[in-house]
Amino acid sequence: METEGSGDRLAGDDVEELRGSLGEQQHRYLRLLADFENVRRRMAREHESARHEGRRDALLALLPALDTLERALAAGSADTPFYEGVVATHRLFLDTLRELGVEPIQSEGQSFDPNQHEAVATEPADDVEPGTVAREVRRGWRFGRELLRPAQVVVAARPEVAEPWP
Amino acid sequence: METEGSGDRLAGDDVEELRGSLGEQQHRYLRLLADFENVRRRMAREHESARHEGRRDALLALLPALDTLERALAAGSADTPFYEGVVATHRLFLDTLRELGVEPIQSEGQSFDPNQHEAVATEPADDVEPGTVAREVRRGWRFGRELLRPAQVVVAARPEVAEPWP
Numbered sequence: 001m002e003t004e005g006s007g008d009r010l011a012g013d014d015v016e017e018l019r020g021s022l023g024e025q026q027h028r029y030l031r032l033l034a035d036f037e038n039v040r041r042r043m044a045r046e047h048e049s050a051r052h053e054g055r056r057d058a059l060l061a062l063l064p065a066l067d068t069l070e071r072a073l074a075a076g077s078a079d080t081p082f083y084e085g086v087v088a089t090h091r092l093f094l095d096t097l098r099e100l101g102v103e104p105i106q107s108e109g110q111s112f113d114p115n116q117h118e119a120v121a122t123e124p125a126d127d128v129e130p131g132t133v134a135r136e137v138r139r140g141w142r143f144g145r146e147l148l149r150p151a152q153v154v155v156a157a158r159p160e161v162a163e164p165w166p
Numbered sequence: 167m168e169t170e171g172s173g174d175r176l177a178g179d180d181v182e183e184l185r186g187s188l189g190e191q192q193h194r195y196l197r198l199l200a201d202f203e204n205v206r207r208r209m210a211r212e213h214e215s216a217r218h219e220g221r222r223d224a225l226l227a228l229l230p231a232l233d234t235l236e237r238a239l240a241a242g243s244a245d246t247p248f249y250e251g252v253v254a255t256h257r258l259f260l261d262t263l264r265e266l267g268v269e270p271i272q273s274e275g276q277s278f279d280p281n282q283h284e285a286v287a288t289e290p291a292d293d294v295e296p297g298t299v300a301r302e303v304r305r306g307w308r309f310g311r312e313l314l315r316p317a318q319v320v321v322a323a324r325p326e327v328a329e330p331w332p
Contacts, residue, residue, distance in 0.1 A: 018184035025191040032195065036202045043209040047216045054220025058266055062228060065259040069235075072251030079245040085238030086252055093231040100224055 056143055059102055063149055066093055067138060097141075105140035107133045107151045116140055118150040125156030132156045222309055225268055229315055232259055233304060263307075271306035273299045273317040282306055284316040291322030298322045 069090055077083040097103075105116050110133050112119060117133060117140065125134050133153045140151025235256055243249040263269075271282050276299050278285060283299060283306065291300050299319045306317025 014181045015184060018181060018188060022184060022188045022191060025188060025195060029191060029195045029198065032198050032202065036198065036205070039202070040205060040209075043206075043213070047209070047212055050213045050216040051220035051223075054217040054222075055224040056220070058221040058224035061262050061266055062259070065255055065262055068251070068255040068258050072248060072255060075248060075251060077243070077245045077248035079243045079248065082238060082241060082243035082245065082249070085234070085241060089231055089234040089238060092234050093228070096227050096231055100227055 052144075055100065056148065059097070059100065059141075059143065060148055063141065066090075066097075069093065070139070101144045102148060103142050105142055105151045107136040107140065107153050109133065112153070112155050116142070116147055116150055117153045117155075119155045120152045121154045122157035123154050124159035126159075128156045130156050130158050218310075221266065222314065225263070225266060225307075225309065226314055229307065232256075232263075235259065236305070267310045268314060269308050271308055271317045273302040273306065273319050275299065278319070278321050282308070282313055282316055283319045283321075285321045286318045287320045288323035289320050290325035292325075294322045296322050296324050 069086070073083075073086060073090060094104075107117060109128070110117075111129075112131050112133055120137055123134055125132070128134060132155070133151075134156040135154040136151055137154060138152040141148040235252070239249075239252060239256060260270075273283060275294070276283075277295075278297050278299055286303055289300055291298070294300060298321070299317075300322040301320040302317055303320060304318040307314040
């Protein structure tokens with residue numbers, strides 16, 4: 001009877017312990033599976049944002065070439081055919097930026113907005129409200145819904161506080 | 167005796183079955199863990215390549231604007247100050263591309279290489295070896311070690327097989 005009893009108890013302990021281990025192991029598995037899914041989802045999102053960052057880096061780096069082109073165009077030229085060729089380049093550059101999701105920021109005449117404007121100076125203004133952008137010094141750009149580069153602007157001020165630029 | 171015997175067998179079966187399930191469950195867990203690590207490693211690599219792709223997309227899209235600029239410059243201008251301004255833009259564009267890892271492909275005088283040249287025509291050539299690039303029609307670009315855009319070229323051929331372009 002004793003042998004039988006201890007044998008039964010032994011088997012019973014084993015079964016209980018094994019059931020516990022099995023439950024625990026199943027729990028660990030499910031937890032790992034959930035972690036796995038989370039990491040997979042997070043990484044898919046990060047993949048998209050890495051692609052976006054790559055575009056952003058390249059576009060931001062090329063804006064100074066566009067600035068130089070715009071400065072050249074602003075000076076004008078008597079050589080109309082050559083000037084027209086450069087105008088075509090400029091238009092194609094802007095069209096391509098637009099297709100890539102890059103749009104210029106409106107500045108002149110707008111209320112100064114620190115989220116997209118960078119004030120480089122103030123100047124006295126009689127005809128516009130103080131706090132309005134009087135002039136744009138360097139064009140600003142948005143990339144989708146984010147800021148690619150702020151516009152550098154001169155802000156209208158009351159005459160006594162104006163600091164001219166440059 | 168019969169009850170005891172069947173009781174022992176029952177517990178024994180349970181234990182064996184549970185041990186089997188536990189082993190299997192541990193095995194599944196380890197397999198999932200290995201998969202997890204593989205996916206994590208692969209995704210880290212893909213993150214870097216997504217960034218690279220984003221850059222690549224933006225740069226490739228902007229090459230036609232550079233082509234237009236180069237065509238305008240090739241025509242020349244009598245308005246030297248304006249022309250110089252456009253030359254400065256061009257130089258800045260090329261410098262920026264170089265900084266981003268984009269370099270022009272050498273074509274003229276090189277052996278035709280289908281990995282970086284796209285033949286748009288052939289023309290008779292007496293002074294160069296047939297199979298040599300006689301002229302470049304559109305510049306090609308490399309992005310790091312990969313091809314961004316092949317150079318479009320006219321290849322020197324024996325007079326009897328030449329097909330002029332355009």
